[in-house]
Amino acid sequence: MTMSARRQAPAVARNRGPILDVLRDALPVSGRVLEVASGTGEHAVHFAAAFPDLIWQPSDPDPDARASIVGWREEAGLGNLLPPVTLDAASPQWPVSEMEAVVCINMIHISPWEATEGLMAGAARVLDSGRPLILYGPFRREGLPLEPSNAAFDADLRQRDPRWGLRTVESVRVCAFDQRLAFDKLVEMPANNLVLVFRKA
Numbered sequence: 001m002t003m004s005a006r007r008q009a010p011a012v013a014r015n016r017g018p019i020l021d022v023l024r025d026a027l028p029v030s031g032r033v034l035e036v037a038s039g040t041g042e043h044a045v046h047f048a049a050a051f052p053d054l055i056w057q058p059s060d061p062d063p064d065a066r067a068s069i070v071g072w073r074e075e076a077g078l079g080n081l082l083p084p085v086t087l088d089a090a091s092p093q094w095p096v097s098e099m100e101a102v103v104c105i106n107m108i109h110i111s112p113w114e115a116t117e118g119l120m121a122g123a124a125r126v127l128d129s130g131r132p133l134i135l136y137g138p139f140r141r142e143g144l145p146l147e148p149s150n151a152a153f154d155a156d157l158r159q160r161d162p163r164w165g166l167r168t169v170e171s172v173r174v175c176a177f178d179q180r181l182a183f184d185k186l187v188e189m190p191a192n193n194l195v196l197v198f199r200k201a
């Protein structure tokens, strides 16, 4: 794999620090963490470096994303960062099992709702009782108008694909509850994003 496969997402440099602060609190001390929708792989490298006692498993269904993850992984040389696996959250079969945590950053709004349903079902399959599913991204809040930046983002997403768009926190909570993933906490993040933490019942 050549280094030219590495891609950069400008938002990662802005959000990886605040997300890391939440992960320090929500992740177990050791064990395996599945990252669904790793994208460029920049988060995977940052978090694997920050948590040397965790084994970080990146994944993405997009071959270009996986090539980018491989490129960043080769450069980083981290022993606890595994090669990426091909994982479509919507699939009823995932290529992994028995994880101590699942992390998914910025996927739910930019994929069909079936991906969120599959994410909840898959997380419930691979997590043991008490283990966390941690989501990050922009969401709608019941009874509150979207912030102007998120409203513009939502309109752009829906124009690109009518199946995409910002989800309500409540709809995501119900979807998780249906899979026996209990709501743990909501954390307000910079730039009108949220972290939602669920734990397997």
Ligand SMILES: C[S@@+](CC[C@H](N)C(=O)[O-])C[C@H]1O[C@@H](n2cnc3c(N)ncnc32)[C@H](O)[C@@H]1O
Pocket (backbone or CB within 6 Å): 009, 012, 036, 037, 038, 039, 040, 043, 060, 061, 062, 065, 087, 088, 089, 090, 104, 105, 106, 107, 110, 111, 115
């Ligand atoms: C906006 S990018 C976010 C990437 C990375 N998590 C980040 O925050 O930079 C969305 C990612 O979701 C992935 N994705 C889309 N549909 C998916 C699905 N059904 N299952 C898993 N990943 C999916 C895409 O391939 C893409 O890498």
